[in-house]
Amino acid sequence: MAKTQADELAVVGKSLPKPDAMGKVSGQARFADDLMLPRMLFARILRSPLPHARIRQVDASRARAMPGVQAVLTGEDLPIKYGILPVSQDEEALCSEKVRYVGDPVAAVAATDEWIADAALEAIDVSFEALPSVMSIDEALAQPGEPIHPRGNVHKAVALEFGDTEEGLRSADHTREDVVFFEGNTHLPMEQHAAVAQYGQDGKLTVWSSTQTPHYVHRALGKVLELPMSRIRVIATPNGGGFGGKSDIFAHEIVAAKLAMVTGRPVKITLTREEVFYAHRGRHPVLMKVRTGFRRDGRITAMQFQSFLDGGGYGSYGVASTYYTGALQTATYAIPRYRFEGVRLFTNKPPCGPKRGHGTPQPRFALEVHLDKVADELGLDPVAIRRRNLVQPNSQTVNWLRITSCGLEACMDRVVADSRFLERRTAMPSGRGLGFAVSSYLSGAGTAIYWNDMPHSEVQVKVDRGGGVSVLCGAIDIGQGSDHILAAIVAEVLGVSLQDIQLTTADTDLTPIDLGSYSSRVTFMVGNAAIAAAQRVRQRLAEAAARMLHCESDELSFRGGQVGRRDHPGEAISFAQTVQAAEAGEGLISASGSYTPPKLAGPYKGSGVGPSPAYSFSAAVVEVECDPRTGEVRVPEVWIAHDIGRAINPVLVEGQVEGSVYMALGEALMEEQTFRIGVHKFPSMLEYKSPTTLEMPVVHTSLVESLDPEGPFGAKEAGQGPLLPVIPAIANAVYNALGVRIDEIPITPEKVLRALAQPSRRVGPKGVPRFAFPSPIQAARPPEWEGK
Amino acid sequence: MKVAVRLRVNGQDTELLVPPYKTVLEILREDLGLTGTKHGCELGECSTCGILVDGKPFLSCLALPLDLEGHEITTIEGLAEGSRPHPLQVTFAELGAAQCGYCTPSMILTAKALLDTDPHPSRAAIQQALAGVLCRCTGYLKIFEAVELAASRHG
Numbered sequence: 013m014a015k016t017q018a019d020e021l022a023v024v025g026k027s028l029p030k031p032d033a034m035g036k037v038s039g040q041a042r043f044a045d046d047l048m049l050p051r052m053l054f055a056r057i058l059r060s061p062l063p064h065a066r067i068r069q070v071d072a073s074r075a076r077a078m079p080g081v082q083a084v085l086t087g088e089d090l091p092i093k094y095g096i097l098p099v100s101q102d103e104e105a106l107c108s109e110k111v112r113y114v115g116d117p118v119a120a121v122a123a124t125d126e127w128i129a130d131a132a133l134e135a136i137d138v139s140f141e142a143l144p145s146v147m148s149i150d151e152a153l154a155q156p157g158e159p160i161h162p163r164g165n166v167h168k169a170v171a172l173e174f175g176d177t178e179e180g181l182r183s184a185d186h187t188r189e190d191v192v193f194f195e196g197n198t199h200l201p202m203e204q205h206a207a208v209a210q211y212g213q214d215g216k217l218t219v220w221s222s223t224q225t226p227h228y229v230h231r232a233l234g235k236v237l238e239l240p241m242s243r244i245r246v247i248a249t250p251n252g253g254g255f256g257g258k259s260d261i262f263a264h265e266i267v268a269a270k271l272a273m274v275t276g277r278p279v280k281i282t283l284t285r286e287e288v289f290y291a292h293r294g295r296h297p298v299l300m301k302v303r304t305g306f307r308r309d310g311r312i313t314a315m316q317f318q319s320f321l322d323g324g325g326y327g328s329y330g331v332a333s334t335y336y337t338g339a340l341q342t343a344t345y346a347i348p349r350y351r352f353e354g355v356r357l358f359t360n361k362p363p364c365g366p367k368r369g370h371g372t373p374q375p376r377f378a379l380e381v382h383l384d385k386v387a388d389e390l391g392l393d394p395v396a397i398r399r400r401n402l403v404q405p406n407s408q409t410v411n412w413l414r415i416t417s418c419g420l421e422a423c424m425d426r427v428v429a430d431s432r433f434l435e436r437r438t439a440m441p442s443g444r445g446l447g448f449a450v451s452s453y454l455s456g457a458g459t460a461i462y463w464n465d466m467p468h469s470e471v472q473v474k475v476d477r478g479g480g481v482s483v484l485c486g487a488i489d490i491g492q493g494s495d496h497i498l499a500a501i502v503a504e505v506l507g508v509s510l511q512d513i514q515l516t517t518a519d520t521d522l523t524p525i526d527l528g529s530y531s532s533r534v535t536f537m538v539g540n541a542a543i544a545a546a547q548r549v550r551q552r553l554a555e556a557a558a559r560m561l562h563c564e565s566d567e568l569s570f571r572g573g574q575v576g577r578r579d580h581p582g583e584a585i586s587f588a589q590t591v592q593a594a595e596a597g598e599g600l601i602s603a604s605g606s607y608t609p610p611k612l613a614g615p616y617k618g619s620g621v622g623p624s625p626a627y628s629f630s631a632a633v634v635e636v637e638c639d640p641r642t643g644e645v646r647v648p649e650v651w652i653a654h655d656i657g658r659a660i661n662p663v664l665v666e667g668q669v670e671g672s673v674y675m676a677l678g679e680a681l682m683e684e685q686t687f688r689i690g691v692h693k694f695p696s697m698l699e700y701k702s703p704t705t706l707e708m709p710v711v712h713t714s715l716v717e718s719l720d721p722e723g724p725f726g727a728k729e730a731g732q733g734p735l736l737p738v739i740p741a742i743a744n745a746v747y748n749a750l751g752v753r754i755d756e757i758p759i760t761p762e763k764v765l766r767a768l769a770q771p772s773r774r775v776g777p778k779g780v781p782r783f784a785f786p787s788p789i790q791a792a793r794p795p796e797w798e799g800k
Numbered sequence: 801m802k803v804a805v806r807l808r809v810n811g812q813d814t815e816l817l818v819p820p821y822k823t824v825l826e827i828l829r830e831d832l833g834l835t836g837t838k839h840g841c842e843l844g845e846c847s848t849c850g851i852l853v854d855g856k857p858f859l860s861c862l863a864l865p866l867d868l869e870g871h872e873i874t875t876i877e878g879l880a881e882g883s884r885p886h887p888l889q890v891t892f893a894e895l896g897a898a899q900c901g902y903c904t905p906s907m908i909l910t911a912k913a914l915l916d917t918d919p920h921p922s923r924a925a926i927q928q929a930l931a932g933v934l935c936r937c938t939g940y941l942k943i944f945e946a947v948e949l950a951a952s953r954h955g
């Protein structure tokens with residue numbers, strides 16, 4: 013962390029316009045589909061109309077003969093399989109033998125315009141042999157016909173246990189079991205995915221793509237196209253929304269590259285909105301069972317958690333998603349004994365993957381409604397039961413997560429006080445309710461997607477004799493403000509203004525690695541790498557300035573474009589003069605900095621998912637207004653507090669929190685990605701209901717600054733965590749309002765009416781399917797939990 | 801087959817020879833290089849492709865160029881005065897109302913149409929005016945504030 017005192021910060025902590033703001037408000041920002049290259053061709057992909065089928069034959073001769081068609085590709089042109097995780101290399105850019113969901117790519121055309129390409133798709137004759145399809149968790153387990161993948165429909169089954177949970181449940185005063193379901197939903201970024209590829213006569217390939225993970229795309233292109241990575245350049249364009257939906261490797265990126273290689277001309281592919289729904293990689297539908305033992309005072313003695321994930325047709329991030337459904341329950345509550353069993357099933361639907369909160373919103377929903385129900389049974393209020401179990405700062409969870417800074421209690425206090433939750437919840441007018449929940453999320457995964465010892469983020473800083481500062485980093489701005497984090501941190505350390513910073517980002521030829529804009533890692537990891545790089549540059553500049561100002565280099569301050577003596581404020585030289593002096597002495601002044609997270613994984617298999625160098629915490633109170641005649645639930649007001657560590661730019665952090673509340677609202681009340689015989693029920697923006705301006709509640713956002721000891725200037729994440737408490741808080745509020753339990757997300761009017769009509773006053777799953785989980789890995793507990 | 805059309809875009813007359821089925825959205829982006837106009841569905845569902853026609857919000861993905869002959873088209877590129885940004889562009893930047901920035905051109909143009917008829921709109925009027933324009937990033941709140949701030953600066 014920079015030596016600067018908090019009260020001296022000039023850029024960090026200020027709500028300044030981000031560096032890419034003017035480009036975005038003026039229409040000058042160039043998104044992938046905005047790129048137009050000379051001689052460019054347009055490509056389209058033919059996709060499977062069937063959820064599960066063998067491909068007997070693909071005949072593209074009619075398409076190839078059409079005027080304007082420049083190339084047609086089929087499965088045999090791209091035979092090498094790939095996948096985002098090294099353990100799940102199960103996808104083909106164009107399927108050669110089998111299709112596994114409606115929308116699976118089968119062939120591709122490049123033509124002189126999109127209309128010709130579209131017409132050519134219709135001239136490709138594919139003969140399919142339909143196979144029985146698997147559309148649900150139950151069907152996948154029943155294994156009716158040919159399995160979706162050779163090794164069966166069970167993609168991954170895991171089981172971990174920390175301490176004897178059976179014993180913990182036996183010794184409890186009270187136990188409770190709940191079964192809940194969270195339906196899948198999708199990211200729905202406003203920008204449709206797009207990629208442009210160009211292959212030069214020099215044998216070099218360039219791919220521009222709206223991707224959150226240019227580095228992983230780079231690796232996959234090398235593998236599938238059998239090109240050395242040194243001849244491939246991947247440039248991530250600003251993403252018009254990501255939310256996890258652009259963090260996989262997509263067929264259209266590979267297809268565009270291959271078509272550019274075949275034709276020798278630039279090729280662009282832009283997915284239609286319908287294709288975006290099928291590209292998916294979104295929220296897994298998850299069925300969950302949670303069983304917990306409590307002491308009379310509300311303290312947890314043990315917890316057993318089971319999750320069944322409906323994964324769709326391919327692996328994608330699924331192994332990680334599976335572990336994530338069990339990883340963070342312990343990050344908010346001190347659970348002394350914990351067992352997690354998870355299984356991910358293949359189904360004939362578009363693959364699921366990471367969406368904002370990756371694998372944790374579903375179990376967070378389960379856990380937070382479960383706790384409210386237990387609180388009722390024990391005669392405690394929802395706040396009290398959580399207080400009894402709160403995780404403490406500087407502690408270690410039973411599954412070996414290292415908790416350092418923790419503002420959870422402060423977040424709780426804040427929203428409970430501001431909303432007057434405890435006073436008002438028992439006195440709400442009819443149809444109105446208040447609900448409460450808390451959560452935690454990672455500030456970046458502690459391990460990379462592929463095993464390696466290299467840094468997760470790297471930044472180069474180079475200063476120019478005119479006083480300009482160039483900052484290079486592989487990070488891509490997806491709207492979350494990563495450009496601002498980079499620029500603000502370097503500007504702070506070097507004492508220059510944001511306008512003096514030139515950013516070059518997300519270009520594998522020019523910028524050092526950043527692993528990508530996923531897992532809420534960018535502020536933490538890029539920020540730390542940026543501090544390291546800027547401090548090295550500053551040290552060298554300080555030595556040159558010290559010679560001119562006749563003092564020691566550590567007596568200097570860098571501020572307002574000046575380098576001056578701290579003790580004699582009048583004695584200063586400009587930043588540009590300092591650069592010139594340093595450059596005259598030793599040549600170009602540039603330096604790099606890297607960040608590698610500490611090795612935090614616990615001593616058991618499967619410990620790689622969950623550890624993070626720091627955790628954010630959130631708490632929310634939601635007010636609902638329910639109409640018992642229509643079942644409609646409206647949300648007029650939300651109070652949310654988020655432990656951000658430190659807000660590097662408060663207005664941007666608030667934006668992340670408000671955007672998370674918005675997205676949670678959509679997930680909780682209306683959004684669902686569901687299918688009828690493999691066909692998406694709502695593949696359009698009209699029918700896939702998402703909140704508009706009219707549904708957005710008043711949101712009271714509070715930022716809690718716990719100053720993380722390892723975060724850049726103390727910062728932690730904000731992009732995903734604040735989504736988590738809102739969904740269960742809505743469910744708890746609906747219960748408070750109407751006395752009905754909707755144990756199934758989304759909470760639609762139809763479900764509310766059904767619950768109101770039932771004696772159980774509940775809608776939700778009755779149980780979980782029978783499944784023989786592997787016997788759990790019995791992991792040692794950290795010392796502080798032994799004997800508890 | 802192509803047809804000749806004459807469009808007035810951002811104060812300039814242009815004559816074009818285009819296929820008759822090409823939408824205004826495609827013509828703006830591909831023939832006129834005005835890529836500030838975005839798209840999210842090309843089916844009239846998201847309003848990302850919003851432009852102003854005679855000062856009123858208009859979905860460019862649903863219109864054919866012949867429909868707009870004789871009308872005044874404004875795109876996001878036409879909003880600034882030279883290099884001086886429109887007040888809404890400034891407040892959107894200041895308040896972080898553009899996250900990914902993809903809905904932003906349409907959001908700003910739609911807000912401008914509102915302010916041109918109602919210089920000091922209520923929050924409810926802003927919500928109503930922007931209701932068709934989807935944004936997945938911001939939760940809309942900073943957008944409302946940016947419109948209000950621009951209105952208040954107007955005096």
Ligand code: FES
Nearest residue numbers: 842844845847861
């Ligand atoms: S692009 Fe969606 S309404 Fe025009």
Ligand code: FES
Nearest residue numbers: 899900903935937
């Ligand atoms: S800012 Fe991203 S869609 Fe509105």
